[in-house]
Amino acid sequence: MIGQVIFIIILLGAAYLFGKNVAKIRRNILLGRPVNRSDNPGERWRTMARVALGQSKMVRRPIAGVLHILVYAGFVIINIEVLEILIDGIFGSHRIFAAPLGSLYGLLIGGFEVLALLVLLSCVVFLIRRNIIRLKRFSGREMTAWPKSDANYILIIEILLMTAFLTMNAADYKLQVLHFGHYIKAGNFPVSTFLAPLLSAKAGTLVIIERSCWWFHIIGILAFLNYLPYSKHFHILLAFPNTYYSKLEPKGQFSNMSSVTNEVKAMLDPAFVPPAADISRFGAKDVTDLTWKNLMDAYTCTECGRCTSVCPANITGKLLSPRKIMMDTRDRLTEVGNNLDKNGKDHTDDKSLLDNYITREELWACTTCNACVQACPVNIDPLNIIMQMRQYVVMEESQAPSSLNNMFGNMENNGAPWKYSQADRFNWNK
Template identity: 55%
Template sequence: MQYLPQLIFILLTITAVYLFSKKAKQIKRNIFLGRDEEINDNKNLRWKNVLLLAFGQKKMFKNPLVAVMHFFVYAGFIIINIEVLEIVLDGILGTHRLFAKPLGNFYTLLINAFEILAVLVIIFCATFLIRRNIIKLKRFASKDLNGWPRSDANYILITEIILMFLFLKMNACDTLLQSRGYGHYGETLTGNFIISSNYHFILQNFSNQSLVWFERTCWWVHITGIFIFLNYLPYSKHLHILLAFPNAYYARLIPQGKMKNMPDIQNEVLYAMQPELAPTEPSTEHKKFGAKDVFDLSWKNLLDAYSCTECGRCTAACPANITGKLLSPRTIMMKTRDRLEEIGKNINVHKIFTDDNKSLLHNYISVEELRACTTCNACVEACPVSISPLDIITQLRRYLIMEESNAPQEWNSMFSSIENNFAPWKFSPDERDKWVSES
């Protein structure tokens, strides 16, 4: 009976870690359903990107106030995990504040810092909730967030606030019991904490037993909440907390405006100009141009889809969206992720992917959305986590044009002019200089 809480805690921890690693493996498998793309050049610059873009959140500082708030919420989340480590060890070993004695005064300093962070997290999460639900910023009020995506953001913010309150209340009860010299609490002399100890007056009239009950309840709910949060992450846009780091490492290093060429097409043009270079044996392999489904996108495109925070900065910067077109780069990323998750579930059930007669192109992303893109790159520039919705758009559009010959009449005239006249206009190349003649 004495070891029952430890046993329950160990079972809870094993279950939480097992479920999280199972889902993490599925996400990794889903990402690598994408086609291969070699990205391992310029390692120094890539590590610099991890430091600046992921840790430093450099792009967020375009709006310093929001960046500072986001940074504290994020830092609070990361740093408070040190405190979670102590909670987990206490739960497994049946100890109480394991680090307090060995760390001495430094321990009190650490918990004080965590408490300040906890208060900042509460204030800033509440501000984010107000921005989303009361002020209703345009990029959070748009229709593409209706339903689950909007609730997801609210759930996480509310959960963070609750977790921080539990942490503060647990500390308040603990230090009050210490000051009363009660049981093993009396032996853990951490001293008062900077925030929570100010609330002793609210708890003063409670008996020692009630305080122990409060403290233990906060401890259990706090750690159970963290385990639930851990397992909720893979289903949420907040997966970016983890994936922003690999995504920053594998970020595109070539200049933003530079388009990726298709080597197969380049070769076709080359062989047309220099037939002597063409292979003597015609290839029997059917090459697909562009992308129809997530399998045709690269693993980096799919990592992008899982890393998207759904912040909408890309959509707010998109000229097509601003001028009322159907296109929203945020929705492109959300739909890519939805399709990938659907395929993942299909594989979970059938062991291998079983054709479901659907594809990312048409079933998820429409021709109208794709045609609206001006390829201006504003979405890529605006994204704080180095995602390129444009890369997915161009690949789907290439499939549309080159595999389905699906283009508006105006584009077809332009294509045939390029093919015949080497320019988008309907003039013969021989007449190209005519405009300079005086007549």
Template identity: 70%
Template sequence: MISQLLFAIIFILAIVLFTFNAKKIIRNIKLGRPTDRSDNPALRLKKMLKVAFGQSKMTKRPTAFVLHLFVYLGFVIINIEMLEIMIDGLAGTHRVFAGLGSFYNFLIASFEWLALGVLVGCILFLIRRNIIHVKRFLGVEMTNWPKTDANLILITEILLMTAFLFMNAADHKIQLQVQNEAIIGSFPISSWLLPLLPANTDSLHFIERFSWWFHIIGVLAFLNYLPYSKHLHIILAFPNTYFSNLKPKGQFTNMDTVTHEVKAMLDPSYTPPATEQPMRFGVKDVPDLTWKNLLEAYTCTECGRCTAVCPANITGKLLSPRKIMMDTRDRMVEIGEQVDKKGSFSEDGKALLDDYITREEIWACTSCNACVEACPVNINPLEIIIDLRRYAIMEESQAPSSINAMFGNIENNSAPWKYAQADRANWNNG
């Protein structure tokens, strides 16, 4: 009973803590402006199944895709066994689903092969990050914490899978030592560990119980680490891909604030809808973004695929689309902490533009959508960049000289070029 009570307490505390942190994340996402992403649910579901479940955009880098598939499938499917572990922990039973017979043996054998896949994948990922130093894992935004975060998750997964296999190995050896008892489960991988285990039954029971507790507590700790980690994408990739922008990638949205202004000019009787805050053209800080932008910031995997294909970054410019998302998330968390302390957000003398994302970064962007196309979970850094530009131009009248020259040409010549309309065909006269 003591073991069952202890398990129940740990389990309940873990769920309560995760719920508390999940509510904070939802609250932070709701700091953004509303946007409607409820249209065409069938197409959205199809996109989610294809991109998030099927990982279709991962295939562009075959090596990373295969390794990630091992880890993704293995870690997700193995945790189906968590159901049995929870029932065993609460009821004091042992392998409660053993009554499934040969199907149970098939499940345990499958879990073990998947655990091996997770181990191999995580070890190779550690080598790629820390020995090979794959270029896209580097960058000014990849400070000590992002690197440590990635390594912590990989090491944790290795330890959890190792504990799982040792738990099965110890249980298997105990069953082999008990005469006239049918073997419960099939252990194609953990049986390799039998020579490493002691022959003493008491020692085997200790190893089995220790591995069992280590595995379950490790999984619950991993669950509560997710809200502080880039690996939150394990959960948020699914809603993020479901709420993807279904419009063509090159199609920019009209700003509601501009639309209302134009309607008011054309129709004096038109009354713009009342808002709690003064209307702002573009984005200066996190509350000016939409909730979808903020969901994307939390979903970012920091994989660097966007930055690796960014032509501005490739040519040595300051822009990194990954940094745009990481900066947005950092500023959002900072505002959320202020809400926790004061109950609401008030101007703190800082903003997303300038304090986190520089002007040089936003004007380096070519708006080519390469980052949007490359992201494995349909994140759109370009939306944030464009709205920051809109604020700089429409609210502050600040833009690079080349942009101002283009605006002047459009105003005077109805085209981006400096030539008058009457001279446009001169190139054909020679």
């Protein structure tokens, strides 16, 4: 009884804390400018099914892709077991699904065990890739101590959770064989059978092992849940809405700024009365100038570095790294959000995404080739952020590199980016 009370208190506390942090992230995302991504729901659901649920872009790199699918499938499917743990915890029952599901239960538990083992092994391989083989993709200027530790913590927590799950089953299985107490014959244990000989033969010790693993497993999961909002691992949730709200137009198509369209129309046609626009700046200086989708992208990024590893600027040693663009955006947004909580709505801290986080050198190194956008397994668009920041630098500050200013001048005067006369445009025919 006391166990049930403690369980319910922990569960409610974890749910409350998680809800609070998710609400904060949602609030932060909505600090972004509006952008309409609600059109064409059919295509959006299909994109989400293909890219997030179906992991279609993950398998572009087969080794990482297959290992990730194992962890992902394991994570999703083993959560059915968590449902049972929750019910058992609240009602003080033991393996409540065993009786109603009958022989299917054995099959399920057996399947979970196999998956748990695969998840565990995949996480070990992931740790080896990061810490022993040291794949280049996982290092880089932006991969400082915290992002590297974050990745390792996630993998270690998952290994511990799976170990607890299998050890719990092993103890349970032994107790079932001993016909001890309420440990009814339930489930198949294709993996934990092999762990069983390692455990004590005494029923009392086995009960302690089974119960500690049970508590460790569920408290671990709840703690992990609350770790998500502070971690890159939040992608397991945001991957779904983020792919749903993907840009559906061709990647080469950059949106036209409607505020500019109105001004251009007014210039060309004095009779045109532009609709009253909100007086926001052109382009983006800080995170609040970006769209909410840019900000959702930032929280969705799991720092895998596929974008940076295909970026032509980064490959050739330039400062630009698309992953850093996303991490900077997220870190700045978190900072803005925290300021908001501490100092209220009108507080400014004299910092901005531009210059304090992302330098101009990074922005100007981009070739707009869309390789980063193509590579992202969850349809994040770093290029769109770079473009909006270029727009701010050029249209608000007039701080384009001088060679680009020359190009603008040529285009204005001669209709071509080079210094050739418009009258000579047809000379190729001579």
